[in-house]
Amino acid sequence: MKQLPITQVLPELKTILNTSTAAVLTAEPGAGKTTGTPPAFLDEPWMAGKTILMLEPRRLAARSAASYMASSMGESAGQTVGYRMRNDTKVGPDTRIVVVTGGVLTRMLQSDPSLGEVGLVIFDEFHERSLHADLGLALTLEAQAVLREDLRILIMSATLDSGRVSAMLGGAPVVNCPGRTFPVETVYLPGSGDRQLEQAAAAAVRRALAEQPGDVLVFLPGEREIRRTGRELESGTLPPGTVLRPLYGQLPQVQQDAAVAAAVPGERKVVLATSIAETSLTIEGVRTVIDTGLRRTQVFSPRTGMPRLTTVPVSKASADQRRGRAGRTAPGVCYRLWSREEHARLQDDSVPEIMETDLAQLALELALWGAPAPEALLWLDAPPAAPYAQGTALLRQLGALDAGGAITPHGRSMAALGAHPRVAHMLLRAAELGAAPLACRLAALLQERDLLQGPAALDSDLTLRVEALLRFERSAADSGGADPAALRAVQRESRSFLAQLTAAPGAVPDNISLTGLLLSFAYPDRIGQKRGEGGFLRSGGRGAAMREGQPLTRSPYIVAAGIDDRAGQSRIMLAADLPEADLLKHHKDSLQEEREVYWDKESGSVQARRRTLLGALILKETSHERPTAEETEEVLLRIIAEEGLKLLPWDKATVQLRQRMEFLHGLRPDFPDVSEEALLSTLQEWLLPFIQGMRNLRDLQRVPVSRALEGLLDWNSRQLLDREAPAHITVPSGSRIPVDYSSPSAPVLAVRLQEMFGQADTPRIGGGKVAVLLHLLSPARRPVQVTADLASFWHSTYFEVKKDLKGRYPKHYWPDDPLQAAPTNRTRPAK
Structure with missing residues (x-):
């Protein structure tokens, strides 16, 4: 312990936590912070009778850290130092330091918010920013503020924005500790065109084994790439004594321990690992790191409300952490399978999980905690609003939250399982049906990689995976072409789920036909109804x-468990058939009965139908009902509002009436507005009385629109309309000429010139405010002059017009003095 760099700063850290309740420790790789810090506080006065909780984001790191601290005390895990994680716990009555994973810390806080027996909570490797780490810190900070002022919080990391974290903790002191690392040479090996990832990684391993001493650690995105790279290496020649060791989260503990332990003398170890080996672990003997620069993470899609596992480039900070693995015990080399230019384009830090994952489980935990919204707690990065809203919507659909957002008894039972809310709901519903074992198998299948390999994996039917698992359970030798490692992982996970449902009613034999039903409990929003090929x-x-x-494309109903939504059209990758009888019986509380009165475009009439709905799905529909008169009138008004006034009959007189009213409204804003917009917004007032008893487009052609418009006018308004916007104007010849109001700003009077003889001035309307625009016509009713100034026309232009008209119409009357001439609507005035 004394030789670790962390020992240099422990006195300062103790002094801070003696007088303060929060601190931040940044320690470079190799400083010994993970295993050196917790024991240093056991004898502090404020720790009397208390325990230390240390959160480790990864299971392997948690178990390794606890074992190392215990061995340094001459003990084994479970004595002074122990650990707690899902399905694996080693603690005893004398345990003072408990290393926990994120889910366990959350459960401990939910069951005892005050953490009454805890004196210090340490968040190790906080830069990884797992969802549970962010949640655990938020809950711990509130527990400290409300219930436990004496509770200490220490946040530790090798790469961390200590300023932001310190500010979040109210200006907590920051302690910096140098590491104990050896120099590491960086070699960039950009990709060579069309080589697959596993081929590039295997080539780099062979080069490292030839050029460098010691063991090799290879960082790969996931288990699939580990297996492929392993096969690629095994298919070629490796130096004698070379052993391949995979290392990933779901690997059995014995194999994980073998990967971390020092190689047997005479052997060289090549560890093929995921990012699980990035921090907190010292893998004995590693002198070379080969980094593919990729990691696998779950990214949430607000567009679909679904998380999806995706492979993304690492950040610069993660690349530096990986590089540092080569210099923990001696000088080393890091081969990066990308170029310097690509490295410069990497993000500085990884995106926190809370910013890109499914937040349904977070929403459930906050509801259980009693937080009305995320804003009630302190966060380094607050949960994004859209994914959080979709998470709460899912919880309401699953019955975990009531309409007000408070947790329900069912929601409490779901939270107690610690599984994703979809899975927890499925397990609880299955237990009620006596189908818990099958549900546990499904839950495990959904969380693990696909059992099927090769062409068989292209079949989307989940029941094929269930059948393969059941065959394997009956006989481990019968994998049926499925992946034996994946089968074993699913079997372990299935048993783990079943252990949590010990109170479940007696199980019935597995009935694979229930697969779709159980799956529908987990994915009620992904029940699919067939529509086309x-x-x-x-x-x-x-x-x-x-x-x-x-x-499955022939099934009327399915449940989609796996969907690839990266393309424009979402593709179903994993699903099960859902019998309609099961759907109607077990989802009846979610069904909605809807009576809809609607406009049928094909028949051009109002129709009524009854529907049974499940979300957006129409499960049943009948259309033999007759809508009431009130319902019909409402739909007719709606369709007119949508399609426009063109659905009504507009004869010439009705059009003119509306134009006259528009003209007068332009002069008098208090006069009724009959513009398209105004009429459509007031259909209920002026049109409703005239469509009673009507049901279709043919009926609408009988609407007396003129009477309906006149209904907008009282007696005084009608008088005003006739007076100031007359339908006709009587001209000197005695003819009543209609006024054209199609342009409300300039009404037109089209009249033969001879009928205006003797009229000195232009006729005026609108209370004398508006002169009509005269279209003076020839005897053949062709325009010869347009004027709004009749007096000027008589004194000037008339004589030019007269010459032309007299030549073309010699039999007609063309006087020299039009103001003294007798008007006529015939060829010549009557004598």
Whole structure:
């Protein structure tokens, strides 16, 4: 312990935590912070009778840290130092330091918010920013503020924005500790065109074994790439004594320990690992790191409300952490399978999990805690609003939250399982049906990699995976072409889920036909209804398609468990058939009965139908009902509002009436407005009385629109309309000429010139405010002059016009003095 760099800063850290309740420790790789810090506080006065909780984001690191601290005390894990994680706990009555994973810390806080027996909570490797770490810190900070002023909090990391964290903790002191690392040379090996990842990684391993001493640690995105790289290495020649050791989260503990332990003398170890080996672990003997620069993470899609596992480039900080693994015990080399230019384009830090993952489980935990919204707690990065809202919407659909957002008894039972809310709900519903074992198998299958390999994996039917698992359980030798390692992992996880349901009613024999039903409990928003070849409409409202030729495409209803939403059209990757009888029986509380009165475009009439709905799905529909008169009138008004006034009969007189009213409204804003917009917004007032008893487009052609418009006018308004916007003007010849109001700003009077003889001035309307625009016509009713100034026309232009008209119409009357001439509507005035 004394030789570790962390010992240099422990006195300062003790002094701070003697007088303060929060501190931040940044320690470079190799400083010994993980295993050196917790024991240093056991004898502090404020720790009397208390324990230390240390959060480690990864299971392997948690178990390794606890074992190392215990061995340094001459003990084994479970005595002074122990650990707690899902399905694996080693603590005893004398345990003072408990290393926990994120989910366990959350459960401990939920069961005892005051953490009454805890004196110090340490958040190790906080830069990894797991969802549970962020949640655990938020809950611990509130517990400290409300219930435990004496509770200490220490946040530790090798790469961390200590300023932000310190500010979040109210200006907590920051202690910096140098590390104990050896120099590491960095070699960039950009990709060579079309080589696959496993081929590039294997080539780098062979080069490292030839050029460098010691063991090799290879960082790969996931288990699939580890297996492929392993096969690629095994298919070629390796130096004698070389052993391959995989290292990933779901690997059995014995194999994980073998990967971390020092190689047997005479052997060289090549560890093929995921990012699990990035921090907190010292893998004995490693002198070379090969980094593919990729990691696998779950990214949440607000567009679909679904998380998806995706492979992304690492950040610069993660790349530096990986590089540092080569210099823990001696000088080393890091081969990076990318270029310097690509490295410069990497993000500085990884995106916190809270910013890109499914937040349904976080929302459930906050509801259980009693927080009305995320804003009630302190966060380094607050949960994004859209994914959080979708998470709470899912919880309400699963019955975990009531309408007000408070947790329900069912929600408490879901939270107690610690599984994702979808899985927890499925397990609880299955237990009620006596189908818990099958549900546990499904839950495990959903969380693990696909059992099937090769062409068989292209079949989307989840029941094929269940059958393969059941065969394997009956006989481990019968993998049926499925992946034996994946089968074992699913079997372990399934048993783990079943252990949590010990209170479940007696189980019935596995009935694979229940697969779709159980799956529908987990994914009520992904129940799909067949619509066309290979296509399904999901109850959540979005469409999805299945690969052609799949037997499930013939199913009327399915449940989609795996969906690839990266393309424009979501593709169903994993699903199960859902019998309609099961759907109607077990989802009856979610069904909605809807009576809809609607406009049928095909028949051009109002129709009524009854529907049974599940979200966006129409399960049943009948259309033999007759809508009431009130319902019909409402739909007719709606369709007119949508389609416009063109659905009504507009004869010439009605058009003119409306134009006259528009003209007068332009002069008098208090006069009724009959513009398209105004009429459509007031259909209920002026049109409703005239469509009673009508049901279709043909009926609408009988609407007396003129009477309806006149209904907007009282007696005085009608008088005003006739007076100031007359339909006709009587001209000197005695003819009543209609006024054209099609341009409200300039009404037109089209009259033969001879009928205006003797009229000195232009006729005026609108209370004398508006002169009509005269279209003076020839005897053949062709325009010869347009004027709004009749007096000027008589004195000037008339004589030019007269010459032309007299030549073309010699039999007609063309006087020299039009103001003294007798007007006529015939060829010549009567004598």
